Amino acid sequence: MIKLTIDDREVEVEPGTTILEAAASVGIEIPHYCYHPDIGSDGNCRMCLTEVNGNTRKLGISCMLPCGDGMDVKTTSPAVKKAQKGVLEFLLINHPLDCTICDQAGECPLQDYTYRFGPGDSRFDEDKAKKPKKVAFSDNVMYDGERCILCTRCTRFFEEVRDNRPIGVENMGGKSQITLGPNGPIEDPYQMNIIDICPVGALTSRDFRFKQRVWFMDFAESVCPGCSRGCNITAGAYQGELLRFVPRRNPQVNQSWMCDDGRLSYKQYNLDDRVRGARVAGEVVTPGDAADKLLELVGDGSSVAVLASTRDTCEELAAVRHFAETVGITQLWHGSRTWEGDDFLKLDDATPNTAGAVALGFSAVPDELPSLRGLIVVGEVDVPSALLAEVDFVAMQAAVAGDLGAAATVLVPGRTPVEKRGTWINHAGLRQQVRPGLDPGPDVPHDWAFWVAAAGGTLGGFPELTAQADAWSAAGAPAPVAAATDGETAS
Ligand code: SF4
Ligand code: SF4
Known part of the structure; x- marks a missing residue:
């Protein structure tokens, strides 16, 4: 076992555990975008920077850095806070200011982290980059290139979980964007999971888009009735009408995923004519x-x-x-x-x-x-x-x-x-x-x-x-x- 200190708390973890995972295991939150527990680390977003052993000049990417014996990690030091503000300011340079009409508002980590860790203002006064908006990736998934922060969770989901590549990153630098592959619209029967793991409103559900603001909805943590797997879900409803199922993570059952058939099966339970009495x-x-x-x-x-x-x-x-x-x-x-x-x-x-x-x-x-x-x-x-x-x-x-x-x-x-x-x-x-x-x-x-x-x-x-x-x-x-x-x- 490896012993280290995170924010002055002693933590003991298995060899190979990353700093981000070690912190999470004792309830210390390190903000992150590209890391996801079921698709792993990529180290591209730089949101999870931490100070290791007092090194304030070169902060460590906590989702990629394995814990070492005797390490002293700080997740809220002045150097870390400054870096978080910088990363968020950078991510927001080209991000449109359309939270008011974005379907992700209310459950958007970019919105939440900007409020909690962000700079509060921007020094950027040039024009924002224009990218494709409202691109149908399939009958179920809509893409907005301007909102994308290029975390690559979506492309890595297909590569690492589904073993296919219907989408990828094209171009470089500020012109980078997610694009469909040569075979056209995504056909994977688990494709809607990329909507859930997209940390911003770049990928939205064509079924749920614009139906309701999430803060008006009621949610129940339950289980998908679709098959004997029993994927854990959150059912969302508004005024007695079921509007969506989304997966809930359970490593023993479904990790963070569910099939699209199960996800969309909620519709059959909005009954017009039911037995009463x-x-x-x-x-x-x-x-x-x-x-x-x-x-x-x-x-x-x-x-x-x-x-x-x-x-x-x-x-x-x-x-x-x-x-x-x-x-x-x-x-x-x-x-x-x-x-x-x-x-x-x-x-x-x-x-x-x-x-x-x-x-x-x-x-x-x-x-x-x-x-x-x-x-x-x-x-x-x-x-x-x-x-x-x-x-x-x-x-x-x-x-x-x-x-x-x-x-x-x-x-x-x-x-x-x-x-x-x-x-x-x-x-x-x-x-x-x-x-x-x-x-x-x-x-x-x-x-x-x-x-x-x-x-x-x-x-x-x-x-x-x-x-x-x-x-x-x-x-x-x-x-x-x-x-x-x-x-x-x-x-
Ligand atoms: S579309 Fe979403 S999940 Fe995919 S790279 Fe962009 S921000 Fe990440
Ligand atoms: S989401 Fe799909 S796999 Fe999971 S329980 Fe429902 S029907 Fe079965």
């Missing part, structure tokens, strides 16, 4: 009356099966299982959805909680179906037509009724994956926190509340369950398979 044979009833009717149909539970979605949370599935055990249903099945995965993050299982369903005792629908009289469908799931041909009644809990819900004898409201609170277990057995990015309102309570109430005979309304832990214990669920993990915000 319980129905029996199409007539609006109270949840209690719906539960009464369901119990009457289920009887002793024989020849009735439950088919639950693997987008349901562990807590919801535990509550459904508790209900099934209470009324004597023994056939608990899960229904996944599939799509075509790839060799990076995206997996073939297009649902986030198949492992959770299996851990809670749900199995795949058997090839040879037993004779059934009733089917209870819980959540978003494709129901095999052979199953429907078998049964006398269908009960369903869903956010969107569809044809099946419209024909169901009992229909109760359900939440979409972005409205749920609970946990999912990903393909690797990691149990992760899921938090609601949208609140559908009091007439769409959490899905588990209905099943706990129906099992417990609390038929006049839903019990006052407010936390996922309540749902686990009320449903008598088994202990969590693994401690829930959570991502972090990368910069």
Whole structure:
């Protein structure tokens, strides 16, 4: 181990750790642009200069400089502060003063660092360099050359993470700019990650551009419902409308990345027409009356099966299982959805909680179906037509009724994956926190509340369950398979 001092604090790190990483490990922030934890250092932006062993004439690039035994590092000395002001003044020489109309405003490290470490004024009174603006790099990514600070995070993402080079740096000096390669628009299915890692507003999302200022939005740190990888995300919404998913760093799951399909899948959760209120044979009833009717149909539970979605949370599935055990249903099945995965993050299982369903005792629908009289469908799931041909009644809990819900004898409201609170277990057995990015309102309570109430005979309304832990214990669920993990915000 290597021992050094950073801002008078003793730090111990593995050999090879850079000064910037060592400082971050003890909560000391060194401003930086070109360094990114998942694409490494380039040493080009010079924002991370630090004073090493009292050398004020030649400051060290902390993202490239490995720690040495006995080093004395200063990150806020007068020489460092002067250098930071100089670097920011230089970066701003050609940067347009368009924060007021820039989509990055509010989450822009250039804006933030200029405010915290910058000079406050500029000595530059020549004309700013003109560069291409509003260049479509693809259907999803827009480039503004004047805002670019040439940190090369975007080009290095493709080279180092995706092993391709759809964009590169052309020209030299003040004329340098990022440009498309000879093959035309970017086609990489993970291309939108360059928008997140661009530290300024040079790369923006064509989907999100100009939709909303980020300081007006509400954010929830959750998990992508798109596949069983369970990439950590931040869901952003404005006045009840979901506007974007962006990745949240979790080195155990997705590093700082997510696929574009998962990112853009948020759109399907802005529902125009959703199930509100319980129905029996199409007539609006109270949840209690719906539960009464369901119990009457289920009887002793024989020849009735439950088919639950693997987008349901562990807590919801535990509550459904508790209900099934209470009324004597023994056939608990899960229904996944599939799509075509790839060799990076995206997996073939297009649902986030198949492992959770299996851990809670749900199995795949058997090839040879037993004779059934009733089917209870819980959540978003494709129901095999052979199953429907078998049964006398269908009960369903869903956010969107569809044809099946419209024909169901009992229909109760359900939440979409972005409205749920609970946990999912990903393909690797990691149990992760899921938090609601949208609140559908009091007439769409959490899905588990209905099943706990129906099992417990609390038929006049839903019990006052407010936390996922309540749902686990009320449903008598088994202990969590693994401690829930959570991502972090990368910069
Ligand atoms: S476009 Fe953004 S990420 Fe790419 S070099 Fe310019 S500032 Fe860096
Ligand atoms: S890889 Fe899967 S979990 Fe990750 S963003 Fe894509 S769809 Fe979502």
